Amino acid sequence: MDTNEVISITKPEALVNDIDSDVEMSDIEDIETPKDNSNTFKSSIVTPGELVTDDPIWMKGHGTYFLEDKTFSSVAGNISRVNRLLSVIPLKGRYQPETGDHIVGRITEVANKRWKVDIGTKQDAVLMLGSVNLPGGVLRRKSESDELQMRNFLKEGDLLNAEVQTIFNNGIASLHTRSLKYGKLRNGIFLKVPSSLVIKSKNHSYDLPGNVSVVLGVNGYIWLYKTVAKSNSAANTSITSNTSKFQASVDSSGSYAPGQGSISITRLEEESSWEIYSDKNDPNISNSVRTNITRYNNVLKALSYCELGITEQRIIMGYEASLAYSNIGSLIDKEAMESICQDIINNEKMRGA
Amino acid sequence: MSKNIEVSTNEKTYFLEALKSGIRLDSRAFDEIRQPEITLSKKEYGYVELDWGTTKLAVRVSAEIRKPYEDRPFEGLFMINCEISSMSWPHFDNQKNSNDEVLIARIIEKAIRRSNSLDLESLCIIAGEKVWCITVDLNFLNYDGNFIDAGCFGVMLALHHFKKPDISIVNGGEDIIVHDVNERQPVPLSVLHVPVCLTYSFYNPGNKESNLKGEDDDEIYLLDANLLEEQNREGSIVITLNKNRELIQLSKNGGIPINANVLLELSFKSMKIVDRLTEKIKEVIKKHEAERYEELNLRLLEVGADR
Amino acid sequence: MELYSPEGLRLDGRRWNEIRNFECRINTHPNSSDGSSYIEQGNTKVICMVQGPMEPTLRSQANANKATIEVNLAVANFSTLERKKRSKSEKRMVEMKTTLERTFEQSVMCNLYPRTVIQIDLHVLSQDGGLLAGLTNAITLALIDAGVAMYDYVAAITAGLHDQSPLLDLNGLEELDMSTLTIGVIGKSEKLSLLMLEDKIPLDRLESVLAIAIAGSHKIRDLMDNEVRRHGNIRSSKLVNN
Numbered sequence: 001m002d003t004n005e006v007i008s009i010t011k012p013e014a015l016v017n018d019i020d021s022d023v024e025m026s027d028i029e030d031i032e033t034p035k036d037n038s039n040t041f042k043s044s045i046v047t048p049g050e051l052v053t054d055d056p057i058w059m060k061g062h063g064t065y066f067l068e069d070k071t072f073s074s075v076a077g078n079i080s081r082v083n084r085l086l087s088v089i090p091l092k093g094r095y096q097p098e099t100g101d102h103i104v105g106r107i108t109e110v111a112n113k114r115w116k117v118d119i120g121t122k123q124d125a126v127l128m129l130g131s132v133n134l135p136g137g138v139l140r141r142k143s144e145s146d147e148l149q150m151r152n153f154l155k156e157g158d159l160l161n162a163e164v165q166t167i168f169n170n171g172i173a174s175l176h177t178r179s180l181k182y183g184k185l186r187n188g189i190f191l192k193v194p195s196s197l198v199i200k201s202k203n204h205s206y207d208l209p210g211n212v213s214v215v216l217g218v219n220g221y222i223w224l225y226k227t228v229a230k231s232n233s234a235a236n237t238s239i240t241s242n243t244s245k246f247q248a249s250v251d252s253s254g255s256y257a258p259g260q261g262s263i264s265i266t267r268l269e270e271e272s273s274w275e276i277y278s279d280k281n282d283p284n285i286s287n288s289v290r291t292n293i294t295r296y297n298n299v300l301k302a303l304s305y306c307e308l309g310i311t312e313q314r315i316i317m318g319y320e321a322s323l324a325y326s327n328i329g330s331l332i333d334k335e336a337m338e339s340i341c342q343d344i345i346n347n348e349k350m351r352g353a
Numbered sequence: 354m355s356k357n358i359e360v361s362t363n364e365k366t367y368f369l370e371a372l373k374s375g376i377r378l379d380s381r382a383f384d385e386i387r388q389p390e391i392t393l394s395k396k397e398y399g400y401v402e403l404d405w406g407t408t409k410l411a412v413r414v415s416a417e418i419r420k421p422y423e424d425r426p427f428e429g430l431f432m433i434n435c436e437i438s439s440m441s442w443p444h445f446d447n448q449k450n451s452n453d454e455v456l457i458a459r460i461i462e463k464a465i466r467r468s469n470s471l472d473l474e475s476l477c478i479i480a481g482e483k484v485w486c487i488t489v490d491l492n493f494l495n496y497d498g499n500f501i502d503a504g505c506f507g508v509m510l511a512l513h514h515f516k517k518p519d520i521s522i523v524n525g526g527e528d529i530i531v532h533d534v535n536e537r538q539p540v541p542l543s544v545l546h547v548p549v550c551l552t553y554s555f556y557n558p559g560n561k562e563s564n565l566k567g568e569d570d571d572e573i574y575l576l577d578a579n580l581l582e583e584q585n586r587e588g589s590i591v592i593t594l595n596k597n598r599e600l601i602q603l604s605k606n607g608g609i610p611i612n613a614n615v616l617l618e619l620s621f622k623s624m625k626i627v628d629r630l631t632e633k634i635k636e637v638i639k640k641h642e643a644e645r646y647e648e649l650n651l652r653l654l655e656v657g658a659d660r
Numbered sequence: 661m662e663l664y665s666p667e668g669l670r671l672d673g674r675r676w677n678e679i680r681n682f683e684c685r686i687n688t689h690p691n692s693s694d695g696s697s698y699i700e701q702g703n704t705k706v707i708c709m710v711q712g713p714m715e716p717t718l719r720s721q722a723n724a725n726k727a728t729i730e731v732n733l734a735v736a737n738f739s740t741l742e743r744k745k746r747s748k749s750e751k752r753m754v755e756m757k758t759t760l761e762r763t764f765e766q767s768v769m770c771n772l773y774p775r776t777v778i779q780i781d782l783h784v785l786s787q788d789g790g791l792l793a794g795l796t797n798a799i800t801l802a803l804i805d806a807g808v809a810m811y812d813y814v815a816a817i818t819a820g821l822h823d824q825s826p827l828l829d830l831n832g833l834e835e836l837d838m839s840t841l842t843i844g845v846i847g848k849s850e851k852l853s854l855l856m857l858e859d860k861i862p863l864d865r866l867e868s869v870l871a872i873a874i875a876g877s878h879k880i881r882d883l884m885d886n887e888v889r890r891h892g893n894i895r896s897s898k899l900v901n902n
Contacts, residue, residue, distance in 0.1 A: 006828065006872075006879040007678035045892040047885050048804060049812030049847040063809065065769065067562040074769055074809040076888050078896055091895050092687070093807025094694060094713065108715070122713040122776045170774070194690060304691070307895065452758040459755045463858055565767075565811045565846055588766070590855065598863045603841070605855035606755070607762020613850045613870050620863060 046073040046088055053086065061087025095120045095195035095219040097173035101164045102204040104185070104217035105175065107154050113147055115154055117162070120195060120219045123172050127154075131165060131176035133183070133276065153277045159185040159223065161205075161215045181205060183276045185215070187285060188225025191297055193304035195220030199311050206312045209319065210292035216310065222300060224293045226285050294328050295319060302337035308344065317344045360584050368585055372573050373558050379406075379579060386551075386577040386626060389506060389633070393641045395648070398539060399515030405503035406579060409441075409495040412511035416518075418478065418531070419486040429476020430486035433462050433508060435493075442496035442580075460604055461491070461504045464548045464593040468601045471512060472543040479526060485517060487542065498579035501591055505550040506630060513638045516541050538651075546595045547634060549627045550602075553619055554578040554586035557609050570612045574619065576626075590616070592623055596631045663837060664822045671833055679817070679829040679876055684797070684887045686805040687895075693781075695806025699798045702831055703788035708798035710806040713776035721777045726770035728777045731760045733795070735784040756792055763844060763854045764799060769809040778808060789832040790818040792842045792856060797880060804888055812847030815881035816854060819843070819873035821861045826869040828876045841869055845877040 046052060049072060056069040063075045064087060073079075075090040097103070097119065108124055109116035115127040129142050129150065154160065162175040162182050177183050198220050205215045207227050215223040299318035303310050321343035325331055331340070371378060381387070387406035394400035399414030419430060435458035439445050445454060465471070476485035489508050493500055516539035519532045556573040557564045564572065575582055578589075588608020593601040600620065605611075645651075664670055674680070680702030689696035693709035713727050721728045733753055735746045746753070760780075768778065780802065782795055796816035803810055820830045820838035830840055839861045844854030861869065 005677060006875045007675055008682065008879050008883070045889060045896060047813075047888050047892075048810045065562055065809075065811065067566045070566070072566065072811075074811065075807055076804050076892050077807070090807035091892050092695070092805060116715075118715070122715075122773055124715045192691075307690075452754060452761075455751055455754045456758055459751050462751075467858060468860060561766075561811070565849075565851065594863065599860045600857065600863045600866055601860050603855050603857035605852065606759040607764070607766060607854060609766055610846045610849075610851035610853040613852055613874060616852060616855070617867055617870070620866060624863070 045076060045078055045091070047076045048074055052079060052088070057084060058086040059084045061085045063088030063090060092194065092196055094122050097121055097125065097164045097167060097219070099164050099166055101200075101218040102161065102215075103164060103175070103219045104159065104161045104190075104215055104221035104223050105219070106190075106221075107156050107158045107160070110150050110155065113142075115150070117160070117175060119173065119175075119217075120192075120221060121173060123170075125164070125173040125175050127160075127162065127175045127177070131174070131178060133178060135277075154184065159190055161185060161217065161223065184278075185223045185225065186278070186280075187282045188213075188223055188293055189297055191222040191224065191300055193220045193222060193300060193310065194307075197304055197307065197310050199309045201311070206315075208296065208312075208316060210295075211289050212292045212296055214296065214315065216312075224296050224300075226282060226289050226293070291328060295322055295331070298322065298328060298331035299340065301332055302340045303344075305334075305337045306341035308341055314344055314348075317347050321347075360581070364581075365585050368581060369556065369558070372556055372575075377575065378581065381577075383574065384576045384622065384626075386502070386630075387579075389503070389630075391510060391637050393510075393514055393637065395645070398517075398534070399511055401507060401511040401514055403503060403507040403510065405499065405506070407495060407497040408499060408503050408579075409493075410500075410503055410507050411492045411494055412507045413490045413492070414511045414515035415488050415490070416515075417486050417488075418483050418529075421477070421481065421484040423481075426481035427477050428473040429484040431466055431471050431473060431476075431489075432487070433458075433466060433489045433491060435461060435491045435504070437493050437500070440495075441493040445496070456606060457500045457504065460501050460550070460591055460602070461508065463604070464505050464550050464591075464602050465508055468546070468548050468593070468595075470509070470544060470546055470548050472545050475543040478520060478529060479522070483529065487512075487515075487517075496580065498581075498583040499552055499577050502550045502552050502577060505548065505593070506634075509544075509547050509549075510634055510637070512542055512544055513634055514641070546597060546599070547631045548593050548595050548601045549630050550591055550593045551576060551623045551626060552578065552589055552591050554582055555588040555590075555609055555611060556585070557587050561609075564609055570615055572609065572611060572615070574615070590619070592620055594620070594623055594627045596624075596628050598624065661833075661837075663834060664825060664827065670827060672831060676825055676827050677872055677875075679879060680831065682880060682883050684801055684884055686801050686887060686891050693802075693806075695802045695804070695808070697798050697801035697805060699794055699801065701790055701794045701797070702829070703786055704790055704794045705784075705786040706794045706798040707783040707785065708795075708802040709781045709783075710778065710799075710802040710808070711781070712778040712806070713773040713808065714779070716775070716777040722775045725774055726765075727768070727773035729761050729765050729768065729770070729780065730777055731757045731764075731780045731782065731799075733757045733760075733782045733784070735787070739784050739787045756795065759792070759854060759856070760795060760799060763796065763814060764803070766853060767811050767814050767846065768803060769811065772809050778803075778806075787832065789830050789835040789840075790842070792854075793817050793844070796844050796854060797884060801884055801888070805891075812849075813881045813884060814844045814846060814853055815877040815884060816842060816844040817873055817876040817880055819869050819876065821865050821869050824865070826865070826872045828872050841873060843870070843873045843877060845874055845881070847881065848878055850874055 052064060052071045052073050054070045058071060060066050060071055063073060063077060064071050065074050071086060073088045075088055077088045077090040080087050080089050103119050105117035105119040107115050108118045113129045116124040117127050119125045129146060134146060160183060162177045165174045165176040167173050198216055198218055200218055204218060207213045211227050213225055213227045296319060299315060299322050303314060303318060318340050321340045322331055325336060330336055368378060390404040392402040401412045403410050421428060437445050437454045478484055491504055491508060518534055518539050519537040521530050523530060554575045558571055558573060578586060590605040592603060595601060668675060683700040685698045687696060688698045689709055693711055695710040697708045699706050716722045733756060737743055737745050780799055793816035796814055800814045818830050818840050820827050820834060820840050822838055830838060839859030842856040843852050846853050
């Protein structure tokens, strides 16, 4: 069939430069506009259906499909070549779990000897009864009575942090909480950001200025809470002899992050009491801590709004920048969010220079 | 249709392999429809039973006098009710209409009602006051694929077969008298054109990539699929045409993509079958009229009859 | 009312082969969905949001071999000149919804996401002809934004026949008075994944209408591709900074 000429009044070039037009959706990108124009728009990204290569030597990886020798992209993203493996990494997408990832999740279902956990993946992850620490020591067998009272440990809606133990053949992730730094989350608030924004690093739980800690799940689920070091909750229970030691170690180091440093097996056992599954928040959270948590929450929202990658340093820089605003509620105004992110970027440039 | 669980993998492979070697399991050619067998009611006007292979359906046309819609005072009313129950196939639900059922009803309605196949203005009795309301009830009795083609054919047949009672307007347009069919000869409906639906089912012998990116179009097209063929198909298109070479409807609700050239080719090829089916309706009705004429000895009533 | 003047101008001043202003954005709702898009095709405006692939809420939606695609279509009461309440169970709505589901079942690589559901929520804000085409384009963009693997773009457009001359991308008024052909084309090919014609056109004119519609949909694909690339470059330039 002959191809007819089609007239169109939408000029794609104009569209690119015309970002400051009043189309509300473009505002998100506004901050970065000047840089992009200088970047010359010759892109390295590919879009679905685009021919990536017709060279048969490439092995076809994720994000591609092929017909005979031709390889096509199936997502919009950047091409990655690892040795002979050609894949396209999507710009955005659901979180892909990898073994060892520190994640935050929410229980969606209590099933036979396992919990189903929503961690933002395509399919809910599972947390086997055998992969958690239960009261009465780590190394004991899980009995039938444990199975019956699974809801007393974790029930639907509970938030926890955990590590990805393994990925099954069918793509479902299996989690474990066999460390003190994992387990039920308390004393704070939950926040969700796109997982692509969380930059993977060695450690994903940080103590931040202002007596606030954060668990920055690789899956984009974030938990902001009162730093445990000041918590008295551990003191008012059965842990007596060890508590003092525990407190001491905290005070000497100045900042205690749960799970960091070595924990003797005996302590682990004692910690694995019912306490770790308690549904009670610390009763003494001061107003200033609460304010700070909210402030961090809004800083993270700003980072995600401007699509900046989230790191410990950026959170702290954002917090410092946000101190200019006395009213925390105003932090989620568009101007405020943009100016905070601009501050962060400027700050980084200064340090980098 | 929606639940493919009933076809085992081996059954499916066998079927597809047969197609690839050019064989349909019921030995029809790829572009051959099943021969419709028609039973017209001798006693009533507007009741038709149709056997389309083993797909069976009954169509009943009825007429009543109603008030027209206010925005269209000169037009009669015309409705098509599709009744698909679990009688025809256990997978159809009696309570809830599945997406497939809605699609079937909608396509038949678009083919016949939207295309103005029935002259609505001729159904007007007194403008803005009284019009004929023609209702077609389409009951599917047994399902062996292709409800759309059979349904459309059945409805058109019934509309030709139906006759509405004669009326006379008295008291200067105040009242109307509906004459009993035994009293006065009833009047046939004015059918403007005969739409014919033809459903083509597609099968992709290769993989998806070759279907989407490949150069050659090696997809297989089957006309008038039966149940097994319908359960295994990867896409379908309904082409509605009439014998004036007018394209009334094209409906491809997803499924594997087809090349534009193939679409054109299929549409042109369909004309032959459309002509044949239209001819068939005319022929059957004509024959039926003649028989009725004989039976009722209507010749005696004619003006020039020798009494 | 003159739909097509002898000088070759249509009601809104367009030529026969001219598409309406086409604007699109992706990632419009980054916090409430995995992928989102907003399109304007003339005065037809649609928001689309994609959730997933995710764990199905109903067990029956889980298919061990492929993802289930679920389309929800909401047409705003104020989307037409006359305010009108629309029910979701209306036959026309169900038909459109089913058509879209079946179209995208084929162009999304569903086999990569077994036991999951991809939920597509469409919100029609304003209708002015070419609704099905607009919905299709919005879904394509939102799915790409969500990072769902697809074989290619599905770009859709309408075309009609006025007298002897085919017209591209009909607006609401033209659609009322003309038979409208809606097509959805896979990428830059001539393969039709979606096809809908609801009124009479002479069979021998089909080819010319199809030809201009296919050319038009290629143009739409390019416009959508530009937006995806524009957005993608901004995004990847930000991530590199880290």
